[in-house]
């Protein structure tokens with residue numbers, strides 16, 4: 001598959017790690033993961049083959065995410081030819097083995113958040129989830145004051161828009177200040193295979209927090225993201241629009257408008273109905289009613305320890 005215009009997949013892992021620790025202003029070193037002292041396991045998912053660990057790197061809180069990546073079709077024959085097979089059991093026509101692959105075909109995608117805040121730790125901790133229904137009024141009275149004081153920093157987003165980070169990963173940019181955006185691989189995607197393709201379009205405008213702020217004024221922005229984002233993905237990865245799921249999250253984790261582009265066959269985290277809003281539906285809703293997202297009730301999941309859930313409980317809404 002094609003690499004991004006300005007940089008290849010080989011640079012990826014280091015770039016992500018640099019961004020994550022960039023806030024601390026410290027140079028990243030290869031010892032980052034080996035210096036990591038394991039604290040507790042936040043989540044361990046055998047089916048998704050990932051594990052989220054909270055710990056310390058030189059007295060700083062850190063979260064390390066390890067994830068086995070999909071098996072790549074383009075390296076299959078090398079994998080089968082150059083690996084060693086250790087027999088586990090044999091019975092009639094059935095046999096199972098441990099396949100020991102060469103190191104370069106056996107990488108583990110690793111994401112480091114350092115220094116990690118308590119909110120990062122909570123984000124990755126497995127929690128009981130509740131569905132909340134938020135009216136337009138609830139948004140203004142409960143959610144907006146809460147997210148204004150509590151949400152994650154969007155410094156990483158500003159770094160991307162200002163080319164201070166991930167500049168070599170940008171796949172497409174429309175620099176228009178009102179309708180423009182930057183399209184780049186999401187840090188959940190290692191860009192090594194298209195099955196789990198995942199890009200995000202981050203808008204240049206800094207005055208749109210989420211779906212709730214959108215009105216018909218933003219239709220040129222949204223249609224531009226859809227058409228130019230889809231074109232860029234078709235050009236760069238030869239993936240047509242009919243193979244893409246293009247959507248916004250509500251609630252997002254980061255309150256600077258961005259749109260997710262994932263492979264329609266990839267069961268991406270957060271792509272379920274209670275959180276994902278298809279961009280084409282959003283566009284049609286705004287075409288029908290400019291204040292749709294100001295007035296409509298929107299449902300979304302909140303984890304048991306989310307401070308916003310407490311606000312909804314205190315207001316007798318849950």
Ligand code: M7G
Nearest residue numbers: 019156185186187188200249251252253254270
């Ligand atoms: P979201 O809907 O705000 O929240 O999406 P979510 O993280 O709960 O899905 C933000 C998206 O930005 C997610 O898909 C993240 O994986 C992605 N993302 C987060 N960070 C901190 C970075 C980053 O530093 N670089 C890139 N390229 N993507 C990021």
